[in-house]
Amino acid sequence: MATVTTASRRQGRGGRERILAAAAELFASQGINATGMEQIAERAPVSKRTLYAHFRTKDELVLAHLKDLASTGRTLEGALVREEVSAKERVLALFDPLPAGTDPVRGCPFIDAAVEFPDPLSAVHSYARERKLLMVRLVADLVADMGCRRPTDLAEQLVTLADGAASRAMVLGDADYGRHARAAAEILLENALPTTD
Numbered sequence: 001m002a003t004v005t006t007a008s009r010r011q012g013r014g015g016r017e018r019i020l021a022a023a024a025e026l027f028a029s030q031g032i033n034a035t036g037m038e039q040i041a042e043r044a045p046v047s048k049r050t051l052y053a054h055f056r057t058k059d060e061l062v063l064a065h066l067k068d069l070a071s072t073g074r075t076l077e078g079a080l081v082r083e084e085v086s087a088k089e090r091v092l093a094l095f096d097p098l099p100a101g102t103d104p105v106r107g108c109p110f111i112d113a114a115v116e117f118p119d120p121l122s123a124v125h126s127y128a129r130e131r132k133l134l135m136v137r138l139v140a141d142l143v144a145d146m147g148c149r150r151p152t153d154l155a156e157q158l159v160t161l162a163d164g165a166a167s168r169a170m171v172l173g174d175a176d177y178g179r180h181a182r183a184a185a186e187i188l189l190e191n192a193l194p195t196t197d
Helices: 017-031 037-043 046-053 058-072 078-081 089-093 109-116 124-146 151-172 180-190
Strands: none
Touching: 017 037, 017 046, 017 058, 017 109, 037 046, 037 058, 037 180, 046 109, 058 109, 058 124, 078 089, 078 124, 078 151, 089 124, 089 151, 109 124, 109 151, 151 180
């Protein structure tokens, strides 16, 4: 007769953080819709009661997951707020290779979430849209600081390149796919900078 022990379940503090960590890992490896709440509870490890005490619905958990990613800078936008590097380096960091060992290669988590929550009125889709609009504003501010002409138009072009490269990296499983978009971004920046003659 098998006995069930609770020794493997860590009770007490840190449940919310463990749930978010488990959700991040599972969402990245198998997608949001393919991940069940039971799986997350097991991976955390927490009881389902604890899971639902922190997040009443899966939508709430997904939204908290996205906000956690945004607050910790583990997204494309995170590169744009690193004040220790120049504005140009921050923009070009959008196209940097993913860290070694990133498996599977995933695109932008906000685009991924918007695809899995296609209703534009859903809280998850709305938050993903907010983050994508913020990304354009951040890039527009950076290229304006560089003296580029038409910063909003240029920002839209650069963000479209970055999002497209992230999506293709995921589809093709190529963590360094951004190198192609980076070459195009460098040309766009060079052409948008004021001439010095």
